[in-house]
Amino acid sequence: MTEAVRVLLADDEHLIRGALAALLSLEEDLVVVAEAATGPEAMAMARAHAPDVAVLDLQMPGADGVRVATTLRAELPACKVLIVTSHGRPGHLKRALAAGVRGFVPKTTSAQRLAELIRTVHAGNRYVDPELAADAISAGDSPLTAREAEVLEHAADGAPVAEIAERAALAEGTVRNYLSSAATKLGAENRHAAVRLARERGWV
Amino acid sequence: MTEAVRVLLADDEHLIRGALAALLSLEEDLVVVAEAATGPEAMAMARAHAPDVAVLDLQMPGADGVRVATTLRAELPACKVLIVTSHGRPGHLKRALAAGVRGFVPKTTSAQRLAELIRTVHAGNRYVDPELAADAISAGDSPLTAREAEVLEHAADGAPVAEIAERAALAEGTVRNYLSSAATKLGAENRHAAVRLARERGWV
């Protein structure tokens, strides 16, 4: 038998992380060498233990799974990343793949299946949940231009146009214009609905 | 030794549910008699198995944990409810307690601790995570009147005033008035920021 696969587990929910560690330990060929509850902690643990596979939650305090994946890719190219997420938005998947992530699955996956997937990515293959992939494809690419997306992000917390204009160093009219065109492209009634839609699709 | 505590586990994340079931099974005095992935499923399972304790996720498709708890209280008063949540908003705790929930903890709790809490609520005691309780107290009661909250909910998806007015069967001016007073009470710049704040505090 070959060496056991060394796994890093990162999730801010202690409940799921501990339970998962216990279940994965039941698998003969998997060994959890480190656990982390935050993004920075995950990076530190990865540096310290150089795991074969990193199982990362998408939503963590400090730095999200994709950012951790980006760092890992640069510092530990041999470490394969598998992202696990509760509420998968299409755009996240795209960002994750761009960051070199090898696997992307929802938390509705069973532990048994997850163990299989850890082996899959460790073997050098990729795996993306079919349903999430379908969502990402049907959502397609963002139709927004760089400025439109930028302005929309600044508008995300409901700030008035004047404030957005200041933060983006643009005239108010310009900001209104981008907001308007973004809303039109997304088929939204106004910028607030546009923000909501863009969020859902992971475009901001 | 007394009878084992019969537990119902409801969570839409298969990963956490399965893992948790496995871990709780390691406890001698606990037995998981049913699992569910949605609100309605949880209710059906509860009726079928009449568990001693129901461990419910707050966010589930179909009906959230609090709604399930309300139903359970009416139909199975003997069944104690323990709510587990990922991102606890102050208002949810209040609603949960009003629904007769006996325990309320974040998912950052360890499985070991959760097992203890299941015994605690089964014994008839209550337990609320101290940090969540502190948040709820500092956030205080909602300052919004019934109509203000109602209108704010209708405004949640960024709909224009005309649409809100129609849905709430009010004049447009009236809707604007409620929106304005709600925003003022919450210290928000406009209704959209108000919606965001109210969401954070769990008041809508």
Place this chain on the structure above:
DNA sequence: TCCGGGGCCTGACATTTGTCATGCGAGGCC
């Protein structure tokens, strides 16, 4: 080279939204 298209940026104008003064009815208090 010279268009044409697309992204970026702007101010002027129409529409929507937020604020204010006001009226009405239901309770609590003297």
Place this chain on the structure above:
DNA sequence: GGCCTCGCATGACAAATGTCAGGCCCCGGA
């Protein structure tokens, strides 16, 4: 009863937002 406060409801006015036509610059194709 008389008085006050508070929530509910409305329309008029002021301010913020959305829409439009147009100018500028860069790049790729004719």
